[in-house]
Amino acid sequence: MKVREIMTRDLTSVDPDTTVRELIYILDKSGLSSVPAVDEDGRVLGIVSERDIIEGAVPGYFELLHGSSFLPAVDQFSEKLKEIENDPVSLYMTRNATKIDEDDDDLAVADLMLHKNLKMLPVVNKDGLLVGMLRRIDLLKDLL
Template identity: 30%
Template structure:
């Protein structure tokens, strides 16, 4: 089995210049958790996933450290404050980030495969150390998108192959 046997060819894509609000609409209308980001020539320049957008609204660190005092005593007089992040209105963050371009949040060095890539390499990428790889754009020699393989596509293909045996 090769990538060309596993991929779907009707792929929804976004542009690096699309606004984040447009991508939210796509996620709401389609049952995908990520989209390839392509340039004007349909060459893959990245991938944007739901998790990339969630990172806009979830602070990486919920603890604020506020220094109190004057140097050189700042380090010894630091207080921890834990604001109620869950109580913040995410709508404010959405408005603040809605017109940002996808290029600000996408993964620019997305893993891709060619149509002749074997299933072993595909399985290695999808089950490797990078848990964020859930889909693989399939590109031709010049990087033009020709298809997409999601984890469930591989699982279905293996299931169907076993059922046929």
């Protein structure tokens, strides 16, 4: 089956100059944990996630979680977050993020998601424009 047949037909995305505060609002209200950042035509420039923002506020935060090093207190984290709230998300997004074509095969994409441990992939058409998102749950429903 082709990706276009199983993807979520949603174009929720942000401009690269969207602020961190606006991104948090969008993620909160939409229930998404990441969204693609797109240019003015809708070409995918990267993906920005909750994790990117946490890392932006406190670089190395997730490594600290796994080690015995000092973790910043929540109030310190809050201060750091406020310092970056008006920054554009382009500063923190993952550039060159993996994206897939709407005509890709579902099994090949499932393999890709499994190997790269990806939860969600932007789907583009032959012109490189965002046409939807493929979530792990879309694949699970498809493969059942």
